[in-house]
Amino acid sequence: MTRGATGLVFDIRGFSLHDGPGLRTTVFLKGCPLRCRWCCNPESQRAHPEAVWIAERCIGCNRCLEVCAARAIAPAADGGRRIDPGRCDACGRCVEACPGEALQIFGRRMTVEAVLAQVARDALYAEHSGGGLTLSGGEPLAQPEFALELLRRYRREEKGAHTAVETSGEADWEVLEALLPEVDLFLYDLKHPDPAAHRRLTGRGNERILENARRLADAGAELVIRMPLIEGENDDPRALGAAADFVASLRVVRRIDLLPYHRLGEPKYRRLGRRYRLEGKPAASPGRVEAARAFLAGCGFEVRIGG
Numbered sequence: 001m002t003r004g005a006t007g008l009v010f011d012i013r014g015f016s017l018h019d020g021p022g023l024r025t026t027v028f029l030k031g032c033p034l035r036c037r038w039c040c041n042p043e044s045q046r047a048h049p050e051a052v053w054i055a056e057r058c059i060g061c062n063r064c065l066e067v068c069a070a071r072a073i074a075p076a077a078d079g080g081r082r083i084d085p086g087r088c089d090a091c092g093r094c095v096e097a098c099p100g101e102a103l104q105i106f107g108r109r110m111t112v113e114a115v116l117a118q119v120a121r122d123a124l125y126a127e128h129s130g131g132g133l134t135l136s137g138g139e140p141l142a143q144p145e146f147a148l149e150l151l152r153r154y155r156r157e158e159k160g161a162h163t164a165v166e167t168s169g170e171a172d173w174e175v176l177e178a179l180l181p182e183v184d185l186f187l188y189d190l191k192h193p194d195p196a197a198h199r200r201l202t203g204r205g206n207e208r209i210l211e212n213a214r215r216l217a218d219a220g221a222e223l224v225i226r227m228p229l230i231e232g233e234n235d236d237p238r239a240l241g242a243a244a245d246f247v248a249s250l251r252v253v254r255r256i257d258l259l260p261y262h263r264l265g266e267p268k269y270r271r272l273g274r275r276y277r278l279e280g281k282p283a284a285s286p287g288r289v290e291a292a293r294a295f296l297a298g299c300g301f302e303v304r305i306g307g
């Protein structure tokens with residue numbers, strides 16, 4: 001990677017408690033090869049910056065229309081504003097011009113140095129809590145060189161502080177293999193054990209994901225498995241049983257984190273002008289979550305809700 005190369009980042013959050021041990025800074029990289037139906041961060045999916053219009057804040061002044069040289073933003077039939085992603089180059093002029101802060105750009109190009117400078121603000125807390133840096137997304141493996149350089153430099157500068165990567169595992173093995181020496185913990189998604197169901201729910205099969213999990217385990221990586229829990233999709237005994245069998249076959253995994261489905265991401269789809277494919281589906285019920293927890297605990301795993 002050339003010095004000064006950039007990655008596409010959509011958020012950096014400090015003091016995270018759920019992305020690995022201790023207090024952590026989580027860097028979210030934008031771009032993901034999957035399209036999980038329940039994804040609560042749709043703004044993380046596309047591998048380019050995106051402008052978003054927020055209806056509740058708009059006062060209808062039309063300044064955005066005046067400043068957009070690309071004519072990418074226009075009044076919509078319902079009185080709102082519609083951004084044409086084919087025309088919008090995320091220049092940010094409308095964001096600057098909007099008096100209501102009703103426009104936002106998701107995703108910005110950042111150098112490794114700029115990210116590390118932000119992460120360094122939390123370094124003291126990370127050090128005293130046994131925390132560190134977590135790369136998340138989107139899918140961090142979709143920007144392999146940037147992710148590797150970030151982790152390598154962080155470890156060097158923070159003298160071996162803890163590193164974690166949250167991943168779907170949907171990448172070439174060579175990408176994971178290169179990251180291995182720089183990662184203390186993989187928070188590894190298992191969305192559905194069946195390839196056809198996985199394809200239906202996420203847009204891709206899980207063959208490479210399962211194979212990568214096995215190769216990581218064989219290579220001695222520390223793994224925590226994360227399972228989103230979607231009622232009626234992957235929380236029945238058959239799916240849970242197959243998932244438990246697979247995880248047990250890895251032989252090194254003790255802990256499974258269950259991530260119950262919620263609907264907090266739904267408004268974001270409207271803002272992005274996309275259809276939410278689980279519209280109307282209720283959030284995971286406590287009874288079903290507890291049944292899944294008990295089932296997996298009965299298979300011998302330490303099970304946490306929410307990680």
Ligand code: SF4
Nearest residue numbers: 068088090091092094
């Ligand atoms: S970000 Fe730029 S191109 Fe996109 S809608 Fe705003 S002004 Fe137009």
Ligand code: SF4
Nearest residue numbers: 058059061062064098
């Ligand atoms: S500039 Fe902002 S407040 Fe004015 S119409 Fe555009 S989005 Fe709405």
